[in-house]
Amino acid sequence: MGHAHTTSARSVEDHAVRIDEMITRVWSARPPETVPLTDALGRVTHADIEALIDVPNFRNSQMDGYAVDAESVADVPVTLPVTGVLAAGDAGDERHRSGTARKIMTGAPVPEGADAVIPVEDTEVDGDGVRILGSRRSGEYVREQGSDIAAGSVVVPAGTTLGPRHLGALTAVGRSDVTVRPRLRVAVIATGAELVEAGSALGPGQLYDSNGLTLASSVVADGAVVTFRGRSTDTADEFSAMLSEAAENADVIITSGGVSMGDFEVVRDVLGPRGGTFTHVAMQPGGPQGWTDLDGTPVISFPGNPVSTLVSYLVFARPAIRRLSGLPDAGTTERIADETVRSLPGRRQFLRGRLTETGVVVSSGPGSHLVVSMAAADVLVDVPADTVEVPAGNSVRVWPL
Amino acid sequence: MGHAHTTSARSVEDHAVRIDEMITRVWSARPPETVPLTDALGRVTHADIEALIDVPNFRNSQMDGYAVDAESVADVPVTLPVTGVLAAGDAGDERHRSGTARKIMTGAPVPEGADAVIPVEDTEVDGDGVRILGSRRSGEYVREQGSDIAAGSVVVPAGTTLGPRHLGALTAVGRSDVTVRPRLRVAVIATGAELVEAGSALGPGQLYDSNGLTLASSVVADGAVVTFRGRSTDTADEFSAMLSEAAENADVIITSGGVSMGDFEVVRDVLGPRGGTFTHVAMQPGGPQGWTDLDGTPVISFPGNPVSTLVSYLVFARPAIRRLSGLPDAGTTERIADETVRSLPGRRQFLRGRLTETGVVVSSGPGSHLVVSMAAADVLVDVPADTVEVPAGNSVRVWPL
Numbered sequence: 001m002g003h004a005h006t007t008s009a010r011s012v013e014d015h016a017v018r019i020d021e022m023i024t025r026v027w028s029a030r031p032p033e034t035v036p037l038t039d040a041l042g043r044v045t046h047a048d049i050e051a052l053i054d055v056p057n058f059r060n061s062q063m064d065g066y067a068v069d070a071e072s073v074a075d076v077p078v079t080l081p082v083t084g085v086l087a088a089g090d091a092g093d094e095r096h097r098s099g100t101a102r103k104i105m106t107g108a109p110v111p112e113g114a115d116a117v118i119p120v121e122d123t124e125v126d127g128d129g130v131r132i133l134g135s136r137r138s139g140e141y142v143r144e145q146g147s148d149i150a151a152g153s154v155v156v157p158a159g160t161t162l163g164p165r166h167l168g169a170l171t172a173v174g175r176s177d178v179t180v181r182p183r184l185r186v187a188v189i190a191t192g193a194e195l196v197e198a199g200s201a202l203g204p205g206q207l208y209d210s211n212g213l214t215l216a217s218s219v220v221a222d223g224a225v226v227t228f229r230g231r232s233t234d235t236a237d238e239f240s241a242m243l244s245e246a247a248e249n250a251d252v253i254i255t256s257g258g259v260s261m262g263d264f265e266v267v268r269d270v271l272g273p274r275g276g277t278f279t280h281v282a283m284q285p286g287g288p289q290g291w292t293d294l295d296g297t298p299v300i301s302f303p304g305n306p307v308s309t310l311v312s313y314l315v316f317a318r319p320a321i322r323r324l325s326g327l328p329d330a331g332t333t334e335r336i337a338d339e340t341v342r343s344l345p346g347r348r349q350f351l352r353g354r355l356t357e358t359g360v361v362v363s364s365g366p367g368s369h370l371v372v373s374m375a376a377a378d379v380l381v382d383v384p385a386d387t388v389e390v391p392a393g394n395s396v397r398v399w400p401l
Numbered sequence: 402m403g404h405a406h407t408t409s410a411r412s413v414e415d416h417a418v419r420i421d422e423m424i425t426r427v428w429s430a431r432p433p434e435t436v437p438l439t440d441a442l443g444r445v446t447h448a449d450i451e452a453l454i455d456v457p458n459f460r461n462s463q464m465d466g467y468a469v470d471a472e473s474v475a476d477v478p479v480t481l482p483v484t485g486v487l488a489a490g491d492a493g494d495e496r497h498r499s500g501t502a503r504k505i506m507t508g509a510p511v512p513e514g515a516d517a518v519i520p521v522e523d524t525e526v527d528g529d530g531v532r533i534l535g536s537r538r539s540g541e542y543v544r545e546q547g548s549d550i551a552a553g554s555v556v557v558p559a560g561t562t563l564g565p566r567h568l569g570a571l572t573a574v575g576r577s578d579v580t581v582r583p584r585l586r587v588a589v590i591a592t593g594a595e596l597v598e599a600g601s602a603l604g605p606g607q608l609y610d611s612n613g614l615t616l617a618s619s620v621v622a623d624g625a626v627v628t629f630r631g632r633s634t635d636t637a638d639e640f641s642a643m644l645s646e647a648a649e650n651a652d653v654i655i656t657s658g659g660v661s662m663g664d665f666e667v668v669r670d671v672l673g674p675r676g677g678t679f680t681h682v683a684m685q686p687g688g689p690q691g692w693t694d695l696d697g698t699p700v701i702s703f704p705g706n707p708v709s710t711l712v713s714y715l716v717f718a719r720p721a722i723r724r725l726s727g728l729p730d731a732g733t734t735e736r737i738a739d740e741t742v743r744s745l746p747g748r749r750q751f752l753r754g755r756l757t758e759t760g761v762v763v764s765s766g767p768g769s770h771l772v773v774s775m776a777a778a779d780v781l782v783d784v785p786a787d788t789v790e791v792p793a794g795n796s797v798r799v800w801p802l
Contacts, residue, residue, distance in 0.1 A: 088665070089634070092606050093605065109606045121662075165772075171599045174600065202454065205461075217568050305507070372456055372570045401564065
């Protein structure tokens with residue numbers, strides 16, 4: 001009697017590796033995409049990106065002031081005739097004559113023959129001329145062409161997750177689009193005859209499909225794209241048709257429900273005969289798990305209880321999805337258990353917890369239907385399979401939600 | 402001579418408080434918005450959200466097994482007649498008769514009169530009946546109506562940044578939309594006669610407008626919305642018209658360029674006479690700064706050199722924008738300087754730096770035009786105004802990019 005499946009169950013680690021491999025393999029076969037820089041925030045560069053032009057593209061002034069040749073201002077104070085004004089945006093093709101000054105604005109081209117800029121604060125207007133109060137060496141306050149980067153040099157290396165500063169730099173070097181790694185396309189199908197759409201009328205025995213939105217928004221939060229979202233009853237034909245539709249535009253299909261020991265397990269019933277593996281992983285919640293290679297599209301099947309579904313996603317799918325999206329791993333940390341944590345033997349337990357100033361407390365029991373309690377938690381407390389008690393004051397591993 | 406402005410300059414802290422207050426005030430006047438849950442990821446709840454229904458909404462089975470009354474299975478093993486099957490989604494309105502069992506699936510309604518579920522693993526088929534091998538107490542494996550939450554109770558408190566688990570919980574309690582805090586609407590206007598659009602042909606004296614995209618993508622990364630993006634020459638009429646257009650749909654306008662000491666400072670020239678304040682903040686880069694209350698719309702004016710623009714955004718705008726968006730503060734941390742950090746006296750310096758395994762190194766000089774070098778940095782190294790040298794091995798404050 002009882003729980004015979006737990007002794008032959010797969011370990012969490014083995015199952016996590018299997019799911020990670022399936023997701024990574026199908027994503028790796030996708031070609032890179034070229035997108036406008038305006039759509040590239042958070043995308044990951046496919047290859048090194050080189051500058052198309054020198055930056056700056058022309059020698060220009062770093063200050064508002066006067067362009068001079070340094071020799072003419074070696075002895076100060078000295079008054080020089082002013083031959084004109086150069087504003088940012090001017091072409092600046094007139095050559096500088098030694099012994100003169102040209103008023104110049106920040107960013108304006110420094111005329112050929114001039115080699116320094118005297119900041120306006122170090123000058124005084126003197127009739128039609130300018131009195132230079134401080135001398136400057138050759139090159140001072142002049143930004144040389146290519147001094148930030150030369151055309152052909154790498155601006156952003158391959159594998160960079162593009163933030164605002166990278167987008168600015170790519171614009172500056174002449175780029176208007178960028179080739180990036182593909183984003184994982186995920187289809188989400190929630191199954192269960194009892195499920196109805198959010199906010200609709202609720203009949204006897206029915207409940208709202210929360211898993212669909214939980215999974216879809218998790219996928220989005222982790223940087224991938226949801227290309228299909230469906231809700232299927234426990235009818236094999238309906239679920240089969242939905243799988244086919246989902247597979248058209250998705251790299252990976254995630255299902256919830258229909259994988260355990262009941263008489264009406266549509267996911268297991270449909271995918272088992274198509275090569276699916278349905279097994280029990282030594283964890284709670286989230287024991288019943290399945291995976292299928294559906295004509296090249298991985299189908300990852302989680303149990304349907306809301307907490308089981310979310311814990312399964314966090315443990316098995318999130319690490320790969322975040323990595324492929326160029327997001328940092330959500331990571332786990334060690335916290336001090338403020339109160340004794342109790343667990344069941346033989347399975348790795350993921351308990352809902354709340355962080356405190358000093359550590360963490362478990363905030364609800366092991367029930368896998370407590371979708372509302374899950375919302376009040378901010379971490380999962382991870383208790384190893386062989387541990388039945390973590391005394392207060394000892395440390396436990398926690399996963400961020 | 403020289404730098405007289407630095408002695409009368411505002412402190413970074415004073416200017417940061419002023420800008421934060423302007424942004425916060427205008428945002429606070431905005432009404433909350435009601436959005437579908439499917440669009441609510443990352444939004445912040447305006448008020449406490451209560452459950453519209455009990456969850457679960459009906460008493461149901463936590464396991465695949467047999468619904469019984471506990472008295473009938475007090476002494477095991479015992480064989481009971483099976484009176485039918487209840488699947489998830491069934492209405493379940495037939496009353497349980499003591500001394501019988503009903504096959505029941507996880508999530509199916511437990512019939513009135515039954516008070517426990519025997520898991521299928523603890524049973525054997527016995528002819529037309531079921532042999533019960535393990536006894537269960539009243540209530541075991543039965544999820545009572547409202548055991549997760551009762552209608553009217555708070556599911557998600559006000560001020561919660563909605564993650565996947567909250568969206569799932571709100572769906573489960575009968576919600577399909579949610580009232581959330583408004584998102585700050587930001588207009589971005591880059592000014593400068595020398596600026597041209599990304600990827601277009603570059604004439605003499607021209608450069609690509611990188612500030613527009615840097616600012617706009619920063620605003621998006623920090624959770625606000627860009628409602629307008631413009632690029633203006635140094636013509637007052639053009640800039641004035643663009644301000645009016647931007648103000649129509651924006652809470653805040655951010656400008657870059659046109660605020661310093663030159664002859665063609667369009668932002669200062671247009672906004673100064675309309676009540677704008679243009680001043681010098683004791684920092685480098687980013688000294689020249691401005692702010693204007695433009696008929697109720699705050700205009701925050703940053704200098705135009707790309708590094709100055711981004712540093713100004715990070716120091717003055719990002720903290721408020723992230724807070725109002727419900728995102729965690731980007732935060733600053735202390736790191737060990739791996740090499741001696743040198744700085745100029747009299748101004749707070751923000752140097753570009755790179756994190757190392759042990760601490761941080763400064764990765765480029767103080768130049769404010771080095772947009773490409775900025776992309777290669779991952780932090781700003783913050784050196785106080787009165788510090789000219791931080792010896793290697795001492796700690797410095799760093800801001801994440």
